[in-house]
Amino acid sequence: MTADLFSDQMESQVMLADGAYWLRSFALPQADAVCAMLIEHLKNYPPQQMMTPMGYSMSVRTTSFGEFGWVSSKQGYGYAVKNSFTNESWPPIPESFFDLAQRAANQAGYVNFKPDTCLINVYEIGDKMGLHQDKDEADFSQPIVSVSLGLPVTFQFGGLTRTAKTLKVPLSHGDVVVWGADSRLCFHGVLPLKAGTHGTLGQRRINLTFRKAGKM
Ligand code: MD6
Ligand code: FE
Numbered sequence: 001m002t003a004d005l006f007s008d009q010m011e012s013q014v015m016l017a018d019g020a021y022w023l024r025s026f027a028l029p030q031a032d033a034v035c036a037m038l039i040e041h042l043k044n045y046p047p048q049q050m051m052t053p054m055g056y057s058m059s060v061r062t063t064s065f066g067e068f069g070w071v072s073s074k075q076g077y078g079y080a081v082k083n084s085f086t087n088e089s090w091p092p093i094p095e096s097f098f099d100l101a102q103r104a105a106n107q108a109g110y111v112n113f114k115p116d117t118c119l120i121n122v123y124e125i126g127d128k129m130g131l132h133q134d135k136d137e138a139d140f141s142q143p144i145v146s147v148s149l150g151l152p153v154t155f156q157f158g159g160l161t162r163t164a165k166t167l168k169v170p171l172s173h174g175d176v177v178v179w180g181a182d183s184r185l186c187f188h189g190v191l192p193l194k195a196g197t198h199g200t201l202g203q204r205r206i207n208l209t210f211r212k213a214g215k216m
Pocket of ligand 1: 070121133146207
């Protein structure tokens with residue numbers, strides 16, 4: 001892959017593995033509106049640092065939309081119908097976010113994607129996420145749709161074992177990655193966020209991850 005083939009802001013589609021696609025700039029037309037909604041939302045629903053089952057504090061701050069929210073604690077990883085910090089249900093996925101996720105899934109060949117959770121991860125400078133598989137969902141036939149906003153970051157996309165070689169994917173504001181089918185359980189992670197200032201989100205990256213967590 002050469003830089004001149006993929007100039008800035010160009011919408012293009014890159015296959016990362018069987019069933020995994022990097023949709024460059026796919027969300028760019030909606031990205032600033034999505035960010036504006038998120039900035040307002042996070043004022044009322046502050047993201048929280050969760051604990052890993054091993055007892056470490058995660059670096060990213062997290063909250064969710066949807067019927068389910070992704071949670072981590074000493075009890076393990078999984079989905080919960082209530083936010084344990086507020087004891088309230090998660091607010092519904094905004095319609096425009098749901099539409100964006102569904103269109104991205106369609107673009108990657110996954111028809112009829114109906115996410116019931118949208119995880120909001122807020123990365124500050126230095127925040128990262130180690131290599132892991134997403135396997136807390138009830139049904140692996142549904143893909144994962146991940147929308148990147150704000151500062152650029154290096155996303156690692158590997159194989160079905162932790163030691164498989166990883167691709168380093170330079171994600172920018174408005175990029176979407178969709179993975180499912182043969183790549184649904186591929187290891188992935190995020191390298192530490194490098195210092196910078198984004199025009200809309202400042203010194204942050206926000207990642208939205210849409211999934212179908214509950215039963216069909
Ligand atoms: C990201 N997040 O924040 C990617 N996976 O860019 C994840 O891959 C992820 O935050 C499973 C559970 C929580 C996560
Ligand atoms: Fe993940």
